[in-house]
Amino acid sequence: MFNPDMPPTLMQVKVNKNAETVLRKRYYRKDGDGNPTENATTMFWRVAAAIAMEETKYEKSTIGVEKLAREFFDLMTEFKFLPNSPTLMNAGTGLGQLAACFVLPVGDSMEEIFDAVKNAAMIHKSGGGTGFSFSRLRPHAARVGSTGGVASGPISFLRIFNTATEQVKQGGTRRGANMGILRVDHPDIIDFIRAKERDGDLNNFNLSVALTEKFMQAVEKDEEYDLVAPHTREVKKRLPAREVFNLLVQKAWESGDPGIIFLDRINRDNPTPDQGEIESTNPCGEQPLLPYEACNLGSINLALMYAKGQDHDVDWKELRRVTHLAVRFLDNVIDASRYPLELITETVHKNRKIGLGVMGFADLLFRLGVPYDSQEALTLAERIMKFINEESKAASKQLAKERGAFPAWKTSVYGQRNLGPYRNATTTTIAPTGTLSIIAGCSSGVEPLFALSFSRHVMDGEKLTESNPYFEQAMKDAGAWSETLMDEVARTGRVGQIEHLPEALRRVFVTAMEIAPQWHLKMQAAFQRHTDNAVSKTVNLPGTATQQDIFDIYWMAYETGCKGVTVYRDGCKAAQVLCTGDGTQAREAKAGGDGKVVRSRPDVIYGFTQKIETGLGIMYLTVNEVDGKPFEVFATIGKSGRSITAKAEAIGRLVSLALRSGIAVREIVGQLKGIGGEHPVFRKKGMIMSIPDAIAWVFEQRYMGGATPVPRAGNGNDLASPKCPECGKELFFQEGCFICAECGYTKCG
Structure with missing residues (x-):
């Protein structure tokens, strides 16, 4: 009799430092004091055993529970496949809610x-x-x-x-x-x-x-x-x-x-x-669903499907095996999950949708020596996804023979067109894998790498440089590796600018911001052609991109059959920070060399002037706007030549520079609000402490609805680089969401 609580002798699972940090913080079960009560080995066994136990519900199952549990365990601990995070967190626990x-x-x-x-x-x-x-x-x-x-x-x-x-x-x-x-x-x-x-x-x-x-x-x-x-x-x-x-x-x-x-x-x-x-x-857009449906997702690590000497150096036999096993795993997850509403339980069991996707695609291209922005990469992407889609359907057909078709099959398009029976109404989705890819140690989803290398600052001022392993190995194989090179790559995140490297290497190891937006979209379309649901992908654009560039991308998405599109222009959000170098933003600077793009002033600009009483006299604050947002300010108080007039002008110039550099109003208010002066004055809606406090008050009332800005973590002095709210490290934007590579935090849940 199989006992899921008594695991067999298992090899201890080794995970990298980042993965251990993420698992310890988010996935391991904990005691009442918040201390982990399991490690990677026992966590993966907990999940494997719980999902394999669902096999006992089906008399025609072709595999024993204990054998299947071991296969599921090996599948995950070899990092060839991982289910969505709620399954890793909750399978085999009292909560038992496994859908994402x-x-x-x-x-x-x-x-x-x-x-x-x-x-x-x-x-x-x-x-x-x-x-x-x-x-x-x-x-x-x-x-x-x-x-x-x-x-x-x-x-x-x-x-x-x-x-x-x-x-x-x-x-x-x-x-x-x-x-x-x-x-x-x-x-x-x-x-x-x-x-x-x-x-x-x-x-x-x-x-x-x-x-x-x-x-x-x-x-x-x-x-x-x-x-x-x-x-x-x-x-x-x-x-x-x-x-x-x-x-x-x-x-x-x-x-x-x-x-x-x-x-x-x-x-x-x-x-x-x-x-x-x-x-x-769903929140990231890759899973269209009917009301009360749930998404049950998992991803195959394509980086580990590489096999030199085989067809296109891809191990198609292993990819088929992993696909079939992953479909069985995900179908079992549907039965194992305890959903929060009865209507959800009914709808999920009626249609039994699963979404098998991929991660590690950029790593696979690195191993193959194929540039992401090439026709060869597009052809391979389409072939791989067509293969996974077809094999996942074959696996679903096999499960239908063992277990029966999904209950709504007869009235579905499969039943109406005599295409079945199938166990699952859908089988493929390409979902974000930000946290899963940290655990698996691979590139995220079908995205290109955001940076080939970056620096982490740890305790006592020590700096550790981390690099993509396939990139580092390629440098060594080419005889190009050196500490100087790696420091340079850690500073910028890329190698395109390093002219002494062989052109072939620079061509293969391209990063997200070096790839033309059209190639991002072409790659999304290539995967979409053979995906039942949709594809999570961000089309990255440089800060200098125009609105016409985005118009063209949207129209191209429509013409090429995508089901949606997410664009991200570098620097357009106040919260953006790239995970490269020392934390400075890697954008072409027009002034100052600090990586901020300072927008040019239009010839004609309109705004308003507000009169404010301060402890140093009446101040007239003129705020000019572009597209309804503040663009520049002029603060005038007293007669020209006075020290206070000069200070007001200086503050206005600095605030204008921040606005034109893309700093959010909330950030500016957070810096100026509450600065004290020697002559505060009372107003109906509160006290004006000083000239900077008066500017903050105007901005707050007009643009923030009177809302008090949320205090920043840390010392609050870094306007340009908001950090992960959980670990304080830098965020980057990928797969439609802000992600922390350090602790696995994602703003999209």
């Missing part, structure tokens, strides 16, 4: 809205993320028949969901992540597109606009399109489609938000259309 993300419906009544808030809180408590469509809600100022009042609209309820999320700690480790989606034909769409203009707003949400084919055709023809009230189906007004599309482009250029998804394309691939339309995705 869920989609909840938001109906057009107060009861339905707050049911969704409550259900989201339960999901976040259990360790999952949530996606919502707010497209069913009637627009702002629409009449509410039951009360005779007017509706507050989707944006106001978005804020309620965001606030509720702030109060619930996700799985005891991090706050919940959400996706908020609104159809492009909703009457409140302009407000939605602008919803995150103010820094810090809706900080627990990723936002995406759901674009329809009708809208995209109107953009192409430069025509108007209808805005339709969802509760009455009445056309409320018409807007020029291209102007709306251009506004989306502008906001993506400014901050990366909101993203876009192609809703009709997603629903064309809906395997169970009889159950309704897909209207939302």
Whole structure:
């Protein structure tokens, strides 16, 4: 009799230092004092045994539980495959919630809205993320028949969901992540597109606009399109489609938000259309789901599918074996998971969707000597994903013979087209693997490397340099390795600028910011062609990219069959920090050499002037704006020639420089607010302590709604480099989310 609590003699699992840090902080079970009660070996056995035990439910199973547990254990501890984080954290524990993300419906009544808030809180408590469509809600100022009042609209309820999320700690480790989606034909769409203009707003949400084919055709023809009230189906007004599309482009250029998804394309691939339309995705956008569905994800490490001398140096036989075993693993996870709501349990078991994806693709290309931005890489990507998709379907068919098809199979597209039976309605998804790739020691998802090497600062001022192992080995094989070289690469993160290195090496070892945006998009499209669901991928653009560049990327995503796209222009978010060198931002500087791009001043600029009483006299603060955001300030107090006038001018110049360099208002207010002076004065809304405090007050009232900025960790003096909120190390933006390579923190949950 198999006893999952009594593991056989197991080889001790070795993990690297980063992986051990992540596992200890987030994955190991702990005692009442927060001390780990397991290590990597016992954790992976806990998971393997718990998932293998589900095999006992099926009389026709072709493999014994103990043998299967050992195979699952080997699969994970060899880092050839890892399931999503909740499975690693919770399998074999009392919590038992193993799914990564869920989609909840938001109906057009107060009861339905707050049911969704409550259900989201339960999901976040259990360790999952949530996606919502707010497209069913009637627009702002629409009449509410039951009360005779007017509706507050989707944006106001978005804020309620965001606030509720702030109060619930996700799985005891991090706050919940959400996706908020609104159809492009909703009457409140302009407000939605602008919803995150103010820094810090809706900080627990990723936002995406759901674009329809009708809208995209109107953009192409430069025509108007209808805005339709969802509760009455009445056309409320018409807007020029291209102007709306251009506004989306502008906001993506400014901050990366909101993203876009192609809703009709997603629903064309809906395997169970009889159950309704897909209207939302999970927080990172790669998993479209029906209401009350969950995503059950895992990733194959392609770096370990390399086998020199075989077909394209890829071990296709091993990739087939791993794919089949991973599909069985993920199908067992569906049965092992205890979902937070009964409706979710019913829907998940009805469709049994799984999402098998990949990580380590950039590492595989390094081992093959193939540049990421090459036709050879695109061809290989498409071939690999086609192979995994086909083999995962074959594995699902085999499981259907042993266990039966998914219950909704007959009415699904598989049943209607005589394509089955299959055990799972979908089998492939390419999800973010930020934390999993740290554990596996490989590159993340299908992304290129963000940096080949970087420095970590540890205790007592010691600096440790870490490098991609395949890059370091290639340097040694070429006789090019030296400590001087590695220090240079750690400083910049890349080798493209090191002219004495062989061109072939510089061509292969390219990083995210060296790759033209079109190649990022082409790679996403290559993987999408053979992926049931969608692909998590960020199209990185340099800080100098124009809005036309983003327009072109969005249009290319539409034309090449992507289901959505996330763009990120370097430096567009105040919270961005690259994980390279000594923490300075690797961007072309126009002034100062500090890596900040200082925007040029337009010839004509408009603003406002506010009169403020200070302890040193009346100050007139002029704030000029570009695109509704502060661009420069002029502080005038007293007559020219006085010392206080010079100080006010100096403060204004420095604040202007910060604004033009992309520093967020919240950061500036955080630095100036509360600075004391010798003559404070009282106002109705508080005390003005000094000239800098007065400037902070104006900014706070106009741009932050009077909100007090959140204090920064550490000494609070670093305007340019906000850090990971958990370990204080630097964050980088990848797979649509900010990620910490040190502790595994991810803002997307």
